[in-house]
Every structure is written in structure tokens, then in C-alpha cells.
Amino acid sequence: MKKYEITIGIECHVQLATKTKLFSEVDNDARGKSPNSCVSPVDYALPGMLPRLNKAAVEMAVTAGLALNSTINLKSRFDRKHYFYPDLPKGYQITQLYSPIIGPGYVELPSGTKVRIEHAHLEEDAGKLTHFDTYSLVDLNRAGTPLIEIVSMPDIHSAEDARDYCKELWRLMTYSGVCLGDLYNGNMRFDVNISLAEPGAEKLGTRAEIKNLNSFRSVEHAVAYEYERQSKLLDRGEKVKQETRGFSDATGKTTSQRSKEESQDYRYMPEPDLPPLNLPESLVEEKKKSLPLLPSDYRRMFGGLIPENILEILLDYPSLMQKLAEVDKKFATKVANLFSSVLLAEENASLLNDPLPSKDQLEDLISMQENGDLSSTAVKSVFLKFFDKEMHFKSTETIAKELNLIQENDTDTLEKIVEDVVSDPACEKAVADFKSGSEKVLGFLVGQVMKASHGKANPATVNKILREKLK
Amino acid sequence: MKIANKMTKAVDLVQEALEKVEKYKDYNIFTFVNAENALKKAAIIDAKIKKGEPVGRLAGVPYALKDNFLSPEGETTASAKILTGFTSPVTATSVKKLEDEGAIMIGRTNLDAFAHGSSTENSYFGVTKNAKDKTRVAGGSSGGSAVAVALDIVQFATGTDTGGSIRQPASFNGVFGLKPTYGAISRYGVVAMASSTDCVGFFTREASDLDLLMSITAGRDPKDQTTLPDFYESSEGDKKDFPGQRAGYDRALARDTRDDGLARRVSREVLSYRIGVIKDFKSDILDKKVKELSAKGFEIKEVSLPTLKYALAVYYVTVPAELSSNLSRHDGIRYGFRSKDANTLSDLYEHTRAEGFMPENKRRIMIGNFVLSSGFYDAYFMKAAKARTLIINEYEKAFRDVDFLLTPVSPNPAFKIGEKVNDPLAMYLEDVMSVPANLAGLPALAFPAGETDNGLPVGLQLLGPRRSDAELIKFAEENL
Numbered sequence: 030m031k032k033y034e035i036t037i038g039i040e041c042h043v044q045l046a047t048k049t050k051l052f053s054e055v056d057n058d059a060r061g062k063s064p065n066s067c068v069s070p071v072d073y074a075l076p077g078m079l080p081r082l083n084k085a086a087v088e089m090a091v092t093a094g095l096a097l098n099s100t101i102n103l104k105s106r107f108d109r110k111h112y113f114y115p116d117l118p119k120g121y122q123i124t125q126l127y128s129p130i131i132g133p134g135y136v137e138l139p140s141g142t143k144v145r146i147e148h149a150h151l152e153e154d155a156g157k158l159t160h161f162d163t164y165s166l167v168d169l170n171r172a173g174t175p176l177i178e179i180v181s182m183p184d185i186h187s188a189e190d191a192r193d194y195c196k197e198l199w200r201l202m203t204y205s206g207v208c209l210g211d212l213y214n215g216n217m218r219f220d221v222n223i224s225l226a227e228p229g230a231e232k233l234g235t236r237a238e239i240k241n242l243n244s245f246r247s248v249e250h251a252v253a254y255e256y257e258r259q260s261k262l263l264d265r266g267e268k269v270k271q272e273t274r275g276f277s278d279a280t281g282k283t284t285s286q287r288s289k290e291e292s293q294d295y296r297y298m299p300e301p302d303l304p305p306l307n308l309p310e311s312l313v314e315e316k317k318k319s320l321p322l323l324p325s326d327y328r329r330m331f332g333g334l335i336p337e338n339i340l341e342i343l344l345d346y347p348s349l350m351q352k353l354a355e356v357d358k359k360f361a362t363k364v365a366n367l368f369s370s371v372l373l374a375e376e377n378a379s380l381l382n383d384p385l386p387s388k389d390q391l392e393d394l395i396s397m398q399e400n401g402d403l404s405s406t407a408v409k410s411v412f413l414k415f416f417d418k419e420m421h422f423k424s425t426e427t428i429a430k431e432l433n434l435i436q437e438n439d440t441d442t443l444e445k446i447v448e449d450v451v452s453d454p455a456c457e458k459a460v461a462d463f464k465s466g467s468e469k470v471l472g473f474l475v476g477q478v479m480k481a482s483h484g485k486a487n488p489a490t491v492n493k494i495l496r497e498k499l500k
Numbered sequence: 501m502k503i504a505n506k507m508t509k510a511v512d513l514v515q516e517a518l519e520k521v522e523k524y525k526d527y528n529i530f531t532f533v534n535a536e537n538a539l540k541k542a543a544i545i546d547a548k549i550k551k552g553e554p555v556g557r558l559a560g561v562p563y564a565l566k567d568n569f570l571s572p573e574g575e576t577t578a579s580a581k582i583l584t585g586f587t588s589p590v591t592a593t594s595v596k597k598l599e600d601e602g603a604i605m606i607g608r609t610n611l612d613a614f615a616h617g618s619s620t621e622n623s624y625f626g627v628t629k630n631a632k633d634k635t636r637v638a639g640g641s642s643g644g645s646a647v648a649v650a651l652d653i654v655q656f657a658t659g660t661d662t663g664g665s666i667r668q669p670a671s672f673n674g675v676f677g678l679k680p681t682y683g684a685i686s687r688y689g690v691v692a693m694a695s696s697t698d699c700v701g702f703f704t705r706e707a708s709d710l711d712l713l714m715s716i717t718a719g720r721d722p723k724d725q726t727t728l729p730d731f732y733e734s735s736e737g738d739k740k741d742f743p744g745q746r747a748g749y750d751r752a753l754a755r756d757t758r759d760d761g762l763a764r765r766v767s768r769e770v771l772s773y774r775i776g777v778i779k780d781f782k783s784d785i786l787d788k789k790v791k792e793l794s795a796k797g798f799e800i801k802e803v804s805l806p807t808l809k810y811a812l813a814v815y816y817v818t819v820p821a822e823l824s825s826n827l828s829r830h831d832g833i834r835y836g837f838r839s840k841d842a843n844t845l846s847d848l849y850e851h852t853r854a855e856g857f858m859p860e861n862k863r864r865i866m867i868g869n870f871v872l873s874s875g876f877y878d879a880y881f882m883k884a885a886k887a888r889t890l891i892i893n894e895y896e897k898a899f900r901d902v903d904f905l906l907t908p909v910s911p912n913p914a915f916k917i918g919e920k921v922n923d924p925l926a927m928y929l930e931d932v933m934s935v936p937a938n939l940a941g942l943p944a945l946a947f948p949a950g951e952t953d954n955g956l957p958v959g960l961q962l963l964g965p966r967r968s969d970a971e972l973i974k975f976a977e978e979n980l
Contacts, residue, residue, distance in 0.1 A: 070590050074829040076583065076691040077570050077592060079724050109825055111872075113849050120828020165845075167833070296872035298881065301695035301822055304725055 033225040033260050036233050037185035037252060039194060040220040043177050043202050044154065045089045046209045051153045051175035052080035052123065059170035060214070072173040074118035079302045086175035087306065089207040090130050090151045091316045093177050096205040096323055097146050099134025103308045105151075107300035112293050115167045116156040124152035124178075126297050130306065131177065136201065137325065138193045139341055145182040152176050177207075183222070183233065188256070192249035195219055196345075199245070200324045203347050210347075218243050223255045225263060234259070235269040239276050239283055251276040254283055322354060330354065335365045343368055348385060355388045360395040367391075367412055377413070386415035393425035401487050407434040436487040440494065443478075443486055447494045450477045463499055471495060501655050501709050503559045503602075504549060510542035510560025510604070517562035517606045520653040527629045527651070529644045530607035531567045532574035538562070538604045545602055556601030557716060563598065564648040564657035567608040568615060568691035571595045578691040579623040580613035582856025586836045592689025593721045594658065594700050601716050606654055609644025613858040614827065615665055615693045617641050618910075618930045621921055622860040629917070631673040632957060636914040639669030642703070646673045649703040656713060657703045662693045663815055664909065664934025666701045667946035671909035671959025674948045676976070677703050678710045681966050682941030683728040685714075686721030694822035695726075697815075697938040707947065707976040714969060732969060773975065776803040776902030781933055783908045785950045785958045790906065796979065803898045803905070807890045808936055814891065815935040816928060817871050817884035824868025830856065863924060888939050895940045896965070904975065905963040908933050909946050913956040934961070943969040947980045 050057050053071035071078040094101050106128040109121040129150035136144045156172035158165050179198060185191050199217055203210035210216055224236035237259070239251045254276070259269050273292075274283040322330075327350050331340055335353075343349050349368050356364050372380060386394075394411055397403045403411065407429065414420045414428050429435050437443060451460055456477060459470045471492070478491045504510035518535050545560045565571070568578040570588035577583040591599075599605070612622035620628040620643035628643040630636040631650035638647045645657035646669035659666035661679035670677025678701045685700040692698060702713045718732035775798050777790060794800050832838035832852030839851035857865070871880035898905065910930050920926045937944040942963050949960040962980070964972045 073834060075570070075588065075590065075835070076576070076578070076586075076829070077568075077687070077689045078590075079688055079726075081723060081725060111825060111828060113828070113831065115831075115833050115845070118829060118834060120831065121825055294873050296825075296869060296874075297877070298821055298825060298872050302724075302726065 031256075033234075033256075033263060034228045034230070035186055035188075035252070035256050036183045036224050036226065036236075037191050038183040038222045038236075039181045039185065039191065039248075040222075041179045041181075041195065041198050042154075042218045042220075043093065043179065043198075043208050044216045045086050045093075045175040045177065045207050047083055047085045047089060047175055049083055049085075050173035051083050051086050051151070053173055054081075055173075057174055062170065064166070064168035064170060067170045068172070072118065072169055074120075080123060080300075082303060082306070083175065086151065087130070087308070088312065088316065089175070090149075090177050091308070091313060092205050092320060093179075093202060093207045094131035094134065094149060095313075095317055095320050096201040096207075097131065097134040097136060097149065097179065099146055099149065100132035101308065101313045102128065102130055102132050103310065103313070104128065105130040105306045105308075107151075107303045107306070108297050109300050111296045114155075114158075115165070116158050116169075116172070118156070118169060118172060122153055122155065123300055123303070125150035127299075128305075130308075131179075136181075136194060136197050138190060138197055139328075140190065140193060142185070142190050142193075144184045144190075144194050147180045147182050149177045149179040152178060183224075188249045188252035191221060191252045192245045195248050196245050197324065200344060200347070204321055204323050204350075206321055212243050212245075215243055219248055221248060221251060223252060223259070225256065225259045225269070234263075235271050237269060237271070237283070238273050240273055240286070242276055244278075247276055247278055250278075250281050251283055254281060258283065322351070324350075327354065331361060331365070334358065334361050339365060339369045342373065346373075346381065348381075352385050352388070352391070356391050360392050363395045363398070364391050367394075367408070371409055371412055380413075380416045383416045384421065386412070386421075390415055390425050397425060397429065401438050401489065402435050403429060404434075404436055404488070407432075407436070410434060433485070435485065437482050437485045438487050438490060440490065443482070443490055444494055444498075446478055446481050446486065447491065447498055450474065450481055451495075451498055453477075460499060501558070501561055501706075501712060503557070503561055504542070504545055504555070505559070506549060508560070510545040510549075510602075511539065513560050514538045514542040514562050514604055514606065517654055520651065521607060524647075524651050524653060527631070527634070527638075527647055528626055529609055529628055529647050529651075529653070530564070531577060531579060531610050531625050531644070532608040534573050534605050534607050537573055538606055541604050545604075556603075557712065558598060559602035561603045561656070562606045562654045563603050564607055564609045564645050564654045565595065565605045566611055566642050566645045566658050566660060568611060568660060569595050569608075569658060570689040570691070571605070573605055574608050576608075576691065577624070578614050579611045579620075579625055580856065580858065580861070581624045581837055582830045582832075582852065583691075583836045584624070588689075590689055593686035593723060594717045595689065597717045598658075598713075607648075609642070609648055609657060611644060611665075612641040612860065614691065614823070614861055615641035615660055615662060616823070616858070616860045616864055618664065618668055618927055619915070619917075619920070620644065621917070622858050624858060627917055630914045630956075632955065633914065635916055636956070637672070637917050639672035639914060641665040641669075642677075643669045643672075645703050646670055646675060646677065649673075649675045649705060652705070655704070656709055659701050659703055660690060660693070661699045661701050661934075661938065662697050663819060663931045663938050666699075666703065667909045667934050667944060667959070667961050668930065670703055670946040671948075671961075672914040672957065674957030674959070675703050675705055676707055676710060676948070677701065677946040677959075678714070678969070678973070679937060679944045679946075680714065680718065680969050681728070681731070681943045682938075683726050684718045684731050684943070684969060686717075686719075686724040686727050688721055688723040692823075692826040694819040695826065696822060697819060697941075699938070707945075707973055707980065710945070711970070711973045711977070714973065718969075728967070731967065773903045774799040774801055774901070776801050776898060776905045778802075778808070778905060778907055779804050780808065781907040783958075786906065786908055786960055789949050789960055793906075793979065798979075801902050803902060805891075805894050805898055805936075807887065807894045810887045811891055811936040811939055812928065812932045814884045814887045814939060815931065816867065817880050818888060818939070820864040820868035821872050821881050822868070824865040824872070827857075827861070827865060832856070860924070891936060892940045895936075895942060899965040903964065903968075904972065907961055907963065909959045909961045910934060913952050913958050937961075937963050941966055943967075943972055945972045945976055947976050949980075 053069035108126040131149035134146040154174040156169040202208040224234040226234040619637035628638040642659035650673035666677040842848040
């Protein structure tokens with residue numbers, strides 16, 4: 030039992046994977062593009078430019094809201110949040126302070142913890158600054174990228190739950206197809222509010238906000254560090270300051286950035302350039318119908334078929350889960366095994382970027398194993414070949430044949446090979462030992478048959494024939 | 501409007517305008533003269549006419565552009581130092597529509613910097629003189645445009661009206677000035693003052709020219725989501741129904757959800773119009789005009805709009821709030837003027853804005869920041885927003901009893917240059933009769949109505965319900 034109860038609320042910024050920006054017509058995907066090449070006069074904030082709301086971003090926000098089990102507010106509005114910084118060309122960010130598009134909802138963690146969502150709102154991202162010794166450079170490619178900011182209730186009470194909540198959000202946003210989910214490139218960023226209080230205390234303690242975390246691990250570590258830091262302060266009878274702190278992955282520590290007194294007055298006001306957003310009920314219905322399968326759907330679908338620990342690992346890979354859902358249920362267990370044991374093995378990590386095998390390829394592969402046409406080793410080999418550019422479009426059988434991996438199942442052929450082996454003088458002693466009751470020499474004899482068949486004999490059948498012959 | 505045709509050459513029209521620009525140089529009307537481009541464009545139009553190719557409805561018509569409209573021709577400065585050196589890569593929607601019809605921009609006209617003012621005395625380029633009396637102000641903020649039309653340099657000029665910036669200078673110089681219904685003409689590419697009241701409009705010497713200009717420029721612009729769907733129906737044009745376009749969220753969502761989204765038609769018998777006068781907004785010139793209209797058979801009614809006494813206060817809370825926000829983008833980082841005296845980021849902001857804005861700009865930015873700051877927002881901005889709704893409702897009620905309202909444009913005719921420069925409050929009071937139309941989003945047409953004893957022009961304005969622009973113009977054409 031810890032001395033203090035920790036209370037955590039998390040704000041998460043999610044970049045929406047729209048084609049164009051939230052308020053302009055330029056490319057929203059600046060990956061691999063030179064700085065300031067995806068910038069329109071609107072993003073650049075020329076005088077007289079007006080925002081033009083991107084319908085796709087609104088639709089994605091609705092989808093995201095549904096994934097969060099949230100009510101969708103059919104009427105919402107935009108507001109301006111002001112501050113001066115070169116990453117914000119207009120001098121204000123268009124956001125939704127008073128009437129957000131996404132209302133209350135909840136996220137259920139694998140542990141069973143339910144985290145309520147207070148609301149989520151649609152807003153634009155800012156640009157990016159790179160600082161050098163005597164100057165700074167501004168890149169506005171990201172300025173105007175649509176974001177939703179998901180604000181949780183303070184329902185989280187451990188570093189692990191904080192991590193799992195962020196992870197579950199990541200899954201929900203990627204599964205619902207609204208976010209590319211590239212954490213390294215800031216597709217999702219977390220602000221974590223942490224406070225400590227004596228167990229049973231009526232009021233929450235003073236909170237510190239750790240800004241801009243971009244991995245699940247840093248969320249977990251930052252929370253753990255803050256628990257230590259704040260509990261030491263409280264132990265000494267000192268007060269926790271309400272402030273914004275930054276977290277360094279390198280040191281594992283948080284450091285003060287800005288106290289409440291220094292916080293800015295954002296001078297919020299309604300955005301007069303955009304009319305109120307009125308959504309038709311039919312849009313929400315349509316998005317409900319087309320909502321992709323979410324982690325909870327997969328848990329329901331594969332509960333009992335795939336062991337929970339493997340399922341939770343696979344859930345980190347939306348494309349694998351989508352593929353699993355495609356293949357016939359009766360093959361799911363074995364395909365899941367292949368995915369987790371072969372594809373997720375460290376040496377094969379690069380394959381995850383390649384297109385996955387087709388439903389037919391996978392189903393045939395498991396069928397052929399079950400029919401005895403492929404050994405378990407051969408199954409692995411064929412599976413890996415699916416990722417080969419040359420092989421990707423070939424059928425399972427073609428690949429197996431080309432690799433000469435089809436097992437010899439024909440009893441007559443096998444019997445003949447067995448006879449040859451048994452009558453081979455080199456095996457005379459082994460045959461005699463087996464007949465006198467030594468079970469372990471059977472393995473040697475099977476091996477000899479396999480060798481004689483150039484590895485193609487079905488070991489189970491060989492085993493059976495050998496036992497027959499040597500009775 | 502005199503357009504180019506087989507008899508009239510565009511080059512002659514432009515040449516004549518350019519000569520007048522030179523002749524009236526001492527009025528300080530233009531911040532930029534577009535001589536070379538204008539003559540080139542005119543020659544192209546003449547060649548087309550010669551070959552019998554079709555030309556636009558404004559073929560070869562010289563016009564003046566208020567210097568807060570973006571176009572690649574000349575620097576767009578809004579008469580502010582902070583925008584000096586800025587040449588726009590984009591063209592305002594309204595400018596594009598005019599140019600597509602063959603209108604030729606002769607020059608950019610002077611205004612109070614960022615349209616903050618009622619005299620053009622707040623311009624970085626100095627004051628524009630009144631067309632009738634050079635010791636007096638042109639009015640503002642669109643002073644340059646008003647004088648350019650009054651002196652017959654151009655056939656029309658663009659303006660913007662946030663609180664009277666078209667109507668007041670029109671009245672001071674004896675020309676027509678139309679502030680259309682809010683959302684009638686796209687604001688895309690117009691340097692913003694206050695987004696919820698800014699309107700693009702025009703100065704002309706004939707009311708009928710306003711009709712043509714409206715039918716060319718009004719209408720839904722996807723680049724400005726506050727524009728009204730298929731808005732303007734010219735009294736000359738086809739009469740057809742426009743379907744309501746209010747349902748979809750990607751469509752125009754007018755701020756005012758009460759009206760039905762249909763263009764008002766010019767259909768009724770003109771003589772059945774009832775004209776209201778507001779009890780507290782009166783003048784001798786108004787009395788004379790009322791008698792005249794009454795003699796013509798129009799029904800005149802006195803109406804009372806008690807909330808109008810709050811209009812100026814509401815305006816000077818709401819508008820500074822919006823403009824302080826809209827001016828945040830001028831930071832010296834991406835375009836326009838940048839202070840040379842800056843070594844840190846905060847210096848760059850502070851010095852650029854301190855040197856680049858005029859005192860009146862700063863005054864309004866400070867008021868705006870104050871009313872938006874946390875702790876004051878509810879007391880000022882929210883309260884003003886609520887009062888604004890009351891004003892809108894009161895106008896709506898009044899328009900159940902009358903078709904138009906006739907009021908003065910401003911309390912006084914053109915004042916002496918320098919007379920009010922040191923008294924900002926007196927300057928703000930000049931707007932008391934013009935701002936209500938902006939707060940309520942109503943169309944208002946200023947027209948020449950007479951002269952003072954010492955020969956200064958005085959205008960009156962006719963206000964109608966939202967979307968009654970075509971009716972207003974038609975009424976003015978026939979009766980004013």
C-alpha cells in the first residue's frame with residue numbers, strides 16, 4: 030500500500046490523417062517533404078485569409094468520438110486561443126473551448142479500469158521550431174494539421190494504467206483509421222496531469238502537468254518519477270507547485286518549465302470567421318455503421334481462440350488484427366501463432382512494413398499443415414516467403430512446390446523407403462535394439478528415413494510405418 | 501456605367517482616369533497608381549472588341565481599389581507601416597470578379613490604417629482631403645475611394661464598411677455608398693478589421709451602378725464560409741427561386757439562422773413602401789427628405805429603437821476585440837515591415853508592432869485585449885454580445901412595421917482636418933448612426949441628400965432588413 034493516492038488525468042493530441050489540412054487545401058502529409066513546402070496562404074496567415082473547414086476532418090472527429098464511446102455534439106463551435114510565438118502564424122489557434130464536437134465517453138483498459146472521457150475537441154496543430162545557437166528556424170508544414178484533443182477525467186491511479194490508457198487510445202485511434210499512429214513523429218502526444226493526496230482525502234492535491242510526452246514508456250516513467258518527487262515534497266511537509274513540467278527520456282526526470290503565475294492569458298473568443306458547425310444526425314449514423322472493428326471487438330471475437338497474452342501483443346498491430354479477422358475462424362488460432370512467433374520475432378521486424386499475405390494464402394497454409402502436406406518447419410519457411418516480392422502473389426501450394434517442401438505422404442512410397450532403411454546393414458543394430466524394447470532408437474531410424482527421402486517424408490507417417498514394420 | 505465598346509475605347513477611359521489622378525494629386529487619394537498595368541489591360545480589351553470577341557460587363561471601366569484589398573498589383577498596405585513592402589500573391593475574390601468582367605484598377609486608395617478611423621487621418625500616408633473642401637477630411641476609413649468617385653476620377657471604387665467606413669465618406673463627399681448585408685460579398689482577400697461586421701461595398705455616382713456591381717460580386721464563396729448562399733438578385737436579372745441551402749454543415753451557415761435562405765425579390769409595387777424614421781436619429785436634411793417622400797405618397801412612420809443607445813458601446817467592445825485578434829498575425833516574421841532594432845524574439849514582436857502600428861491601431865488593440873482578458877470577458881465581451889442580440893431583435897421587430905429606415909449617416913458633415921485628432925472619443929461618436937447597421941448585419945445605402953449652408957455635401961442612409969439590398973438599390977434609383 031502506497032502512502033499517497035495518485036490521481037492522473039491525461040490530455041492527448043491526435044493528428045488526424047486527412048488528405049488536406051483543417052482549414053486549407055494543402056497536403057496534410059509532409060513526410061519526406063522539405064520544410065515549408067506544404068503551406069498555403071491560409072496557413073501562412075497572409076492578411077485577409079479565412080479558414081475553410083475540412084469536411085473530412087469533421088468526419089474523422091465523429092469517427093474518433095464514436096471509438097471513444099462518446100456522444101457526438103451535433104452543434105459545436107470554434108474559438109480562438111491567442112498567444113504570440115513564431116509557430117503560430119495567425120497569433121491564435123483555432124480550437125473549440127466552449128462547445129466541442131465530442132462529448133463525454135469512456136475508454137475501457139484491458140485491466141478492466143474504465144477511464145471516462147470528459148470531452149474531445151477539434152483544433153489545428155502549430156508549426157515546428159528548430160533552435161540553433163543564434164537563430165531559430167520555423168517550419169509551417171505541420172501548422173494547420175487537424176488535431177483532436179482528448180481530455181480524460183482524473184480516473185487513472187497508477188503509472189501502469191496511465192501507460193495502458195495511452196496505449197488503448199493509440200489503438201482506438203489507429204483502429205478507427207483516423208490517425209497514422211506514428212508516435213516517433215508526434216502523431217499522438219500526451220500531457221499528463223498528476224497529483225497526490227492522502228488516501229481517502231476529499232480534495233485532490235495540487236497537480237503538476239507533464240507536457241508533450243510521445244511514448245507510452247515515457248508516460249509510465251514520468252508518472253513514476255512524479256510520484257517519487259511529489260511524495261518526497263509532501264513527506265517533508267512542503268507543497269507541490271502547480272506548474273508545467275517537461276520530461277527527459279535520457280534522465281528519466283521531470284523539470285519545471287512554467288509556473289501557474291507565469292501562465293498566459295489566452296484571451297479566448299468565438300471564431301467569427303467560421304459559422305457554428307451543425308452536423309446532420311445522418312452523418313453520425315453513417316459513421317456508426319462504417320466504424321471499423323476496435324480492440325474490444327477483437328477481444329470479443331477471439332476470446333477463447335487466442336490466448337489473452339498473445340492477443341494483447343497482437344493488438345498493437347492493427348493490420349495483423351484486421352488480417353486475423355479476415356481468415357476463417359477455424360484457422361485463427363494457428364495464424365495468430367504464426368504472427369506472434371514468426372512475424373513478431375525480432376529478426377523479422379522489417380517484414381511488418383511489407384504487405385501481409387492474403388487470406389487465401391494463410392488459410393491454405395494452415396490447411397496444408399493440417400493435411401500433413403507441410404511440416405511445421407516448412408510452414409514457417411513458406412510463411413516467410415509470402416513477404417518475398419517475387420513470391421507475394423503466388424499461391425501457397427506453388428510456393429511450397431517451388432521450395433520442394435511438400436511432404437511425402439504416400440504410404441507405398443514411404444514403405445519402400447522404410448524397407449530400404451530397415452534392411453540397410455548400417456541400421457541393423459538399431460533395429461535390433463528397438464525390437465528389444467529401446468524406444469529412443471526410433472528417433473534415429475525416423476531420421477534415417479527422412480534423410481533417405483531428402484527431408485520430404487511426413488515424420489508422423491514414417492513413425493507409424495516403422496512401428497508397423499518392426500512389430 | 502460607361503463601358504468600352506466600338507464607340508468608346510478602353511484605353512481612352514483609362515488614359516482619362518490617369519490624367520485626373522495626376523490633376524488631383526494634392527488630395528492625397530492614391531497610395532499606388534497602376535498606370536502601366538491599367539493601360540496594358542485596356543489595350544487587350546480594345547483588341548478584343550475590335551475582333552468582335554466577347555468582353556465583360558465592366559469592360560474597360562476604370563475603378564479605384566481601397567488599399568486593404570489583396571491583389572498582386574501594387575503593395576497591399578492597408579495604409580499601415582507594418583504592411584509596407586507586402587505584395588500579395590493572392591487576389592481577393594471580389595477583385596477577381598470585377599477584373600473578370602473587365603474592370604481596370606487605376607490605383608489603390610488611402611484609408612485609415614487597417615480601416616481604424618473616420619477621417620483617413622490615421623493613415624501612414626497622411627490624410628485625404630475632402631472633394632468639396634480641401635481643408636476638411638474626406639471621412640473614413642474609405643476616404644480615398646469616396647473622393648476618387650466624387651472627383652469623377654473613376655466610375656466606381658471599392659470600400660469596406662465595418663462601422664460606417666463606406667457610408668460616412670460617401671456622405672461627406674456627396675456620392676452613393678452601399679454597405680451590403682453581412683455575408684453578401686466575400687471577405688476573402690480583404691485585410692480583416694472585425695470579422696463579424698466587415699462588409700465589402702462600393703462607391704458610385706449613380707444608384708443603378710450599385711446594382712450591376714452587386715450582381716457581379718455578391719454570392720457564395722467557398723473561401724469565405726460566412727458568405728450567404730446565392731444571395732443577390734438584381735432588379736434587372738432573372739427572377740428565380742434559390743433553394744434553401746442551410747442543412748449541410750459544409751454549406752454556408754449564415755450567422756443568422758432566422759431567415760429562410762431565400763433571396764428577397766424585387767416584386768412589390770414601389771409605392772407601397774413604408775418608411776420609418778428613428779426618433780433619436782434626426783436632422784434638418786432628413787426632415788426635408790421625409791417631406792419630399794411623403795409628398796410622393798410614401799407612408800412615413802416614426803419608430804422607436806431604444807436599444808440603439810447601446811450600439812456605440814457594443815461596437816467599441818466587439819470590434820476592438822475582433823480586430824485585436826485579427827491583427828495578431830502582424831509580427832514582422834513572415835511579411836511586411838520588421839523592426840531593425842530587435843535582438844530577441846520578444847524585441848522583434850514589441851518593436852515591430854510598436855513601430856509598425858499607428859496610435860489608433862494600438863489604442864484599439866489595447867481595448868480589445870482588455871475586454872478579452874480573463875476576468876473581464878464576461879463583463880465586457882459577453883455582455884456586448886448579448887446587447888448585440890437585443891439590437892438585432894429590435895431591428896427585426898421594427899421591420900415588421902416598416903420596409904426601410906431612413907436615418908442620417910453621421911451627426912456632422914465633414915469636419916476640419918485636425919479638428920478631432922486629439923479627441924478619440926469625439927471621433928468614435930461620429931460613428932453613432934452608422935454602426936448599428938453593422939452590428940445587425942443589415943444593408944444600408946448612403947445617398948447624397950443635400951448640402952449644408954456652406955456647401956458641404958450631406959448624405960442620408962436607407963436601411964433595410966437582411967437581404968433587401970436589391971430593393972434598397974431599386975428604391976434609391978427611383979426615388980432618391
